[in-house]
Structure formats: structure tokens, C-alpha cells
Amino acid sequence: MKKVTPTLVSLGFLLVLVVMSASAWIPYKSMETLLASEERVRHTNEVLLALDGVHIAIAETEASIRGYQLTHRGDNLYRARFSRRVLQERLQEVRELTADNPEQQLAIVALEQLISRKLSVMLRASNLKDNALESEDLADNLSFEVADALEEMPDGKRKRARVVAIDPALIEQSTFLMEQIREQLASMRHMEEQLLADRSLLVKVNTEASFRSFLLTILLNILIACALFYYVVKNFRQREEVETAATAQARILGSVLENMSDGVAVVDTQGRLTLHNPALEHMLGSGISRISPEAWQEQLEVTRADGVTPFEAGEFPLRQVLDGDNRSEAEMLLRRLGTRQPATIRISVRPMTSARGDTDGVVAVLTDVSASARAAQDNRLLNQKLTQGLEQLEKQNFEVSAINDMSSLLQSCNSVMETCRVLQKSLAKLFPAIEGAIYLIKASKDYLELVETWNIGNGTLVASFDTENCWCIKRGVPHLVNQPEADIVCNHLEQNGIHQFSASVCVPVMTNAEILGMLLLRITRSDTGKVGKLPDPAFLATIAEQAGLAISNQRLRESLRMQSNQDVLTGLFNRRFLDTVLPIELAQAQRLEQPMAVMMLDLDHFKKLNDQFGHAAGDDVLAKLGGLLRKLLRSSDLPCRYGGEEFALLLPGANEEIAMHCAERILEGVRKMTVLTGGQAIMNLSVSIGIALYPEHAEHSAELLKRADACLYEAKHSGRNRAVMAMSHGSSEPQ
Numbered sequence: 001m002k003k004v005t006p007t008l009v010s011l012g013f014l015l016v017l018v019v020m021s022a023s024a025w026i027p028y029k030s031m032e033t034l035l036a037s038e039e040r041v042r043h044t045n046e047v048l049l050a051l052d053g054v055h056i057a058i059a060e061t062e063a064s065i066r067g068y069q070l071t072h073r074g075d076n077l078y079r080a081r082f083s084r085r086v087l088q089e090r091l092q093e094v095r096e097l098t099a100d101n102p103e104q105q106l107a108i109v110a111l112e113q114l115i116s117r118k119l120s121v122m123l124r125a126s127n128l129k130d131n132a133l134e135s136e137d138l139a140d141n142l143s144f145e146v147a148d149a150l151e152e153m154p155d156g157k158r159k160r161a162r163v164v165a166i167d168p169a170l171i172e173q174s175t176f177l178m179e180q181i182r183e184q185l186a187s188m189r190h191m192e193e194q195l196l197a198d199r200s201l202l203v204k205v206n207t208e209a210s211f212r213s214f215l216l217t218i219l220l221n222i223l224i225a226c227a228l229f230y231y232v233v234k235n236f237r238q239r240e241e242v243e244t245a246a247t248a249q250a251r252i253l254g255s256v257l258e259n260m261s262d263g264v265a266v267v268d269t270q271g272r273l274t275l276h277n278p279a280l281e282h283m284l285g286s287g288i289s290r291i292s293p294e295a296w297q298e299q300l301e302v303t304r305a306d307g308v309t310p311f312e313a314g315e316f317p318l319r320q321v322l323d324g325d326n327r328s329e330a331e332m333l334l335r336r337l338g339t340r341q342p343a344t345i346r347i348s349v350r351p352m353t354s355a356r357g358d359t360d361g362v363v364a365v366l367t368d369v370s371a372s373a374r375a376a377q378d379n380r381l382l383n384q385k386l387t388q389g390l391e392q393l394e395k396q397n398f399e400v401s402a403i404n405d406m407s408s409l410l411q412s413c414n415s416v417m418e419t420c421r422v423l424q425k426s427l428a429k430l431f432p433a434i435e436g437a438i439y440l441i442k443a444s445k446d447y448l449e450l451v452e453t454w455n456i457g458n459g460t461l462v463a464s465f466d467t468e469n470c471w472c473i474k475r476g477v478p479h480l481v482n483q484p485e486a487d488i489v490c491n492h493l494e495q496n497g498i499h500q501f502s503a504s505v506c507v508p509v510m511t512n513a514e515i516l517g518m519l520l521l522r523i524t525r526s527d528t529g530k531v532g533k534l535p536d537p538a539f540l541a542t543i544a545e546q547a548g549l550a551i552s553n554q555r556l557r558e559s560l561r562m563q564s565n566q567d568v569l570t571g572l573f574n575r576r577f578l579d580t581v582l583p584i585e586l587a588q589a590q591r592l593e594q595p596m597a598v599m600m601l602d603l604d605h606f607k608k609l610n611d612q613f614g615h616a617a618g619d620d621v622l623a624k625l626g627g628l629l630r631k632l633l634r635s636s637d638l639p640c641r642y643g644g645e646e647f648a649l650l651l652p653g654a655n656e657e658i659a660m661h662c663a664e665r666i667l668e669g670v671r672k673m674t675v676l677t678g679g680q681a682i683m684n685l686s687v688s689i690g691i692a693l694y695p696e697h698a699e700h701s702a703e704l705l706k707r708a709d710a711c712l713y714e715a716k717h718s719g720r721n722r723a724v725m726a727m728s729h730g731s732s733e734p735q
């Protein structure tokens with residue numbers, strides 16, 4: 001049998017590549033030609049559609065102008081103007097699509113001239129100017145005689161005159177031009193339809209050519225497949241001969257290996273055990289020859305020498321050398337077949353190469369080192385305990401340092417939300433592998449709201465929940481869940497399904513027996529099945545205690561700060577707050593280039609009310625007015641008690657219209673307001689309001705207040721129960 005040399009194989013594959021390239025190139029060129037032909041057909045169809053669009057646009061323009069002739073309604077003229085723009089767009093589309101056809105370009109020029117004449121005649125027939133379809137003002141579009149027929153109505157609006165008579169000669173000329181336009185369009189369509197027929201025929205011819213080329217390609221591929229099949233079968237037979245020779249050689253080597261104390265295993269490239277000595281049976285157990293080396297890890301429960309860590313995929317020494325490594329050595333712990341006695345084995349694997357340098361398999365030499373491994377294992381366990389102790393000590397030091405840093409930061413916070421953000425950053429640093437969240441109890445003390453989270457992965461948290469839905473809030477102690485399927489789980493966690501997490505702990509944040517919030521830590525179930533460990537609840541309770549103190553202090557500070565800026569009687573901001581915030585709001589309005597309104601409001605006849613009903617009744621009226629202002633104003637507005645019965649209102653972003661609308665609502669609300677005090681009802685109340693705007697009336701806070709106050713006094717002098725807006729030139733406008 002003639003030997004197949006690498007040169008012949010290379011030439012054969014080169015020939016196959018040439019034939020396959022040719023068989024791929026022929027269909028490609030055929031398909032390219034076919035696609036080009038279809039593209040030309042599509043282009044012709046687009047031209048025909050564009051011509052249809054021109055015809056439709058002309059008809060719509062003519063119909064709109066005729067509608068105007070009959071009714072003289074402006075909307076018909078507007079539709080005519082719109083149809084004219086559409087007509088221009090359709091003509092431009094036809095011009096662009098036929099840019100490669102000189103005959104059609106000439107026809108388009110002629111068509112545009114006919115259309116221009118047609119529209120000019122129709123406009124004159126409708127007593128419209130020639131530029132009627134470009135001008136936006138209807139009155140400018142009318143001819144002089146129609147314009148003179150219009151007269152002014154009492155309310156300033158125009159009414160239409162009778163229709164002016166239309167010249168029959170212009171109508172006849174318009175009809176004649178329309179016929180010429182249709183003939184021109186028909187001529188252009190005929191030319192494109194002829195091109196469509198020619199190009200469709202070309203598509204048919206190219207389709208037949210593509211079919212023949214694909215048929216030829218299929219035949220060539222069948223021939224190539226037959227040739228490759230023949231080569232594969234021939235190569236397989238040669239491989240069988242090589243394997244037979246290798247088996248014979250293995251029998252010879254077996255007699256040499258019988259007296260070796262180390263186990264020897266020969267594994268071919270397919271992962272099969274082709275040769276082994278009796279020492280291997282003694283070392284790994286009787287019947288090891290019936291198990292594929294690929295299954296040794298599973299059948300012998302093979303791990304690394306520590307007895308815990310398994311060999312990952314591709315790390316087993318046999319597999320590493322079979323995959324191409326030159327050499328691999330390792331110590332492993334296994335259990336012998338049958339007896340299941342543990343043994344520590346050192347394995348050394350090297351590749352087995354043929355005379356040609358090809359890898360035919362691997363040779364593994366196994367040595368029993370159980371005695372020395374036990375001594376080494378004892379040393380490793382001792383070192384491991386020492387290392388764990390050091391790691392635990394380092395962890396405790398880290399936690400103490402983190403708590404100290406957190407406490408220092410919490411003491412420097414200026415708000416409850418800033419305190420929660422600092423707490424969230426600190427907990428994320430302490431527990432980087434655990435999901436967590438911070439909830440705060442609301443002022444009503446009946447539900448908790450989510451304020452901060454970290455490391456949230458699969459599964460979301462509820463934004464808020466009732467206090468009855470958490471065991472730690474009801475009991476006042478941490479609630480730990482290690483087995484969601486067996487332990488009692490809080491309702492707010494069950495809402496997302498207990499399958500989302502493997503463990504959780506809820507820790508109340510409290511101070512002086514008052515619950516302020518709750519810390520939630522949980523471990524989400526992973527795809528690998530690994531389960532993490534929650535921190536010690538006692539340690540979490542220490543953190544919660546620090547957080548409770550910080551939040552309580554912040555709320556106390558915020559309460560004191562609010563009291564210093566709030567008027568006790570009305571619940572509105574006080575004069576001190578106004579002096580602080582007005583320059584800030586003005587600066588922001590200037591930066592954002594937005595308007596702002598300032599109102600000065602004063603209760604009418606308040607001294608008389610005090611004299612008649614008493615000062616307690618006056619206080620009740622002021623308190624009721626404060627509540628009314630909070631109800632009527634926007635959330636962004638700032639109502640302040642300026643002093644006595646006088647109030648100042650800041651309206652960021654409010655222009656003159658918004659400010660006047662707000663003032664009218666306040667005037668109406670006060671008129672309807674009834675105050676019950678001392679067993680009697682106080683009614684028929686009213687207020688006077690002065691309004692100044694930034695930047696129209698003033699650009700500085702003092703000047704704005706001064707202008708608004710001046711308008712307030714003008715409202716008082718004008719009869720009260722009204723609002724007065726400042727004018728740009730310094731006067732005021734009553735409303």
C-alpha cells in the first residue's frame with residue numbers, strides 16, 4: 001500500500017480549498033448580480049410611488065383652493081398651503097430618485113413649470129395673490145377687491161364678505177393646465193414602467209443563473225464530502241494498526257513492571273488505562289483496572305493532601321498532562337477500593353511520546369507516602385489553628401477600629417439622613433459580603449421606612465412596612481433566622497419569598513426603650529449553594545446602640561433647630577428664618593434665571609377683632625390663618641410670620657400670573673374662613689396683600705420686601721380685602 005505523505009495531504013487540502021472557494025465565489029457573484037437587479041427594480045417602484053404622491057399632492061392642493069373659492073374659509077387656504085409644501089417635497093423626492101436619468105430630469109422641469117402655472121391661475125381665479133401659499137397672514141393673501149369687501153366687527157374680529165365672481169376663462173385655463181400635468185405624469189410613469197419591465201426581466205434571468213450556480217455548488221460539495229469520507233476511513237484504519245502495535249508493546253513492558261514497588265499506570269490519549277502493574281492494584285485496591293482513570297477522582301474520593309479541597313476540573317495531574325503539560329506532580333488523599341482505607345499518594349505524571357514526537361499517552365508513577373503525610377498533616381493542622389486565631393484577633397481589632405471610626409463620624413453628622421448614610425458606609429465596610437438595609441420608624445410610630453441599603457443583590461426589599469410585621473420591633477431584641485424554611489420569619493421578609501435568602505437578622509435601633517428604627521442583614525442564596533455566615537447578634541446590638549444614640553441626638557438637634565426657626569402659634573416659619581432664607585432663594589433664582597414672588601399679607605381690622613373678642617380669639621384667628629396658608633400654598637413655597645398679624649410669603653419660580661392666582665386663592669379662602677373660639681364664631685375676615693416680583697420690581701431682598709410692603713399699605717388704603725401688584729415704574733396695580 002502506497003504511503004500517504006504530508007506533502008500529498010497538503011496538496012489535497014489545498015485542492016479542496018480551491019474548489020470550495022470557487023464553489024462559494026460563483027453563487028456569491030450570482031447573488032450579488034441578482035441583488036443589484038432587485039435593487040434597480042425597487043428603485044423604479046419608489047419612483048412610481050413618488051409620481052403617485054405628486055399627483056395626489058396636486059389634487060389635494062387644487063381641492064383646497066377650490067374649497068376656498070366656494071367657502072372663503074381660512075382653514076381651506078391653510079390646507080392648500082400645507083398641500084403645496086407636500087407637493088414641493090414630492091417633486092424634490094422624484095428629482096432625487098431620477099438624478100441618474102437625464103430624460104426624467106427634463107420631464108420634471110417641464111412638470112414643475114406646468115404646476116407653477118396651474119397654481120398661479122387657480123390663485124388668481126380665487127382672488128388670491130401669487131404668494132398666497134407662502135404668506136402666514138390670511139388678510140395679506142386676499143386681492144384688493146376681496147379685502148375691501150371685509151368690514152370690522154364690534155369685537156375687533158373680521159367677518160367674510162360675499163364671494164366675488166370667478167372669471168370663467170381662468171377656470172378653463174386651469175382645467176387645460178391640469179390635463180397637461182396629467183399627460184406629463186402619465187408620460188413619466190410610462191417611461192418608468194418600461195424601465196420596470198426591462199429590469200424585472202433582468203431579475204428573472206439573474207435568478208435562473210443563481211439557481212444554476214447553486215446547483216453546481218451542491219454537486220461540488222458532494223464530491224468534496226465523498227473525498228473527505230474516503231480519507232477519514234483510510235486514516236481510521238491506519239490508526240487501528242498503530243493501536244494494535246502499541247498493545248503488543250504494552251504486554252512486553254508489563255513483565256518488566258511486575259516487580260516494581262511503585263504503582264505504574266499507562267493511560268492513552270483517550271483517557272483509558274492501557275497498562276498497569278500489580279503494585280497499582282495493591283496501592284489503590286483490587287479492581288482498579290476496571291475503572292477508567294477519568295473516574296478515579298469520584299470512585300476513590302480523591303482530594304488534595306489536606307483531605308478537604310477537591311481537584312477542580314482540569315487540575316488532576318493525569319488530566320493536566322493529557323491536556324498538554326510536560327509534567328505534573330501532586331500529593332492526594334484517597335480511599336482504596338473495597339476496604340475504603342485512607343492513603344496518601346504522591347503521583348508523578350509525564351507524557352509518553354512516539355518516535356515521531358507525537359504524544360501517545362501518559363505514564364503515571366504512584367508512591368505511598370501515608371506515614372510522612374500524617375506527620376505533615378498534624379503540623380498543618382497546628383499551623384491552621386494558629387492562623388485562625390490570628391485572623392480572629394485581626395477581625396476583632398478591625399471591628400473595634402471600625403466601630404470607633406463610625407462613632408466618631410456619627411458624632412459629627414448634621415442630620416438624621418447623614419447619620420444613616422454614615423452608618424450605611426460603615427456597615428458595608430464591616431460586612432462586605434452581606435446584604436443589609438436601614439429602616440427608620442416614622443413620626444406616627446406605626447410603620448418603618450427604608451432609608452439606606454448596601455450590597456442588595458437578588459430579591460428586593462419592601463420600601464415600608466407596619467411595625468407589627470417585624471419580630472424585633474415587637475419584642476425589642478434581635479431576631480435571628482438561620483433556616484427560613486423552619487424558623488419564624490418576619491412578614492416583611494416573607495413578602496419577597498423566603499427562597500430569596502438563606503439567613504437573616506433584624507436588630508432594633510433604640511435608645512431609652514424607644515425604638516427608632518431597625519438594622520436588617522441577610523445572606524442571599526447563591527447559585528453555587530455556598531452559604532455565608534451572619535455576624536454575632538450581640539456585636540450588631542452594640543452597633544445598633546451607637547446608631548440609636550446618634551439618631552436620637554440628631555432628632556433632638558433638628559427639633560431644637562426647627563423650634564428656633566418656627567413660629568409656635570401659627571406653625572409657620574418665623575422672621576429669623578425669613579431673613580436667612582430670602583437671600584439664598586434670591587441667589588438660586590438668579591443662578592437658574594427663574595422668577596420669584598414675595599407677598600406681604602396683613603389681617604384687616606385685627607386690632608378691632610382683639611378689642612371685640614379678646615386676644616385669645618386673635619391668637620385662634622392667627623393659628624387658623626397659618627393652617628390655611630399651609631394648605632393653599634405649594635410645597636416649594638415658604639410662608640413666614642413677619643410679626644403680629646403680618647405675614648411674608650416666598651414663592652420661588654412664581655411669575656406675575658402664578659402670584660396673582662395664589663393671592664386670589666388666599667383672599668377667597670380667608671373670606672370663607674370661620675374661627676370658632678370661646679363659644680362664638682368669627683366670620684367675615686379678610687386680608688390685604690402686597691406683591692413684588694424678582695427681577696421685575698427689585699433684585700435685592702431688602703428692596704423686594706420694601707416694594708411688597710408698600711403695595712400692602714396701598715391695598716389697605718384702597719379699601720382692604722384685595723391684592724396689589726407692584727409696577728415696574730414704581731407704582732402698584734390693585735387686583
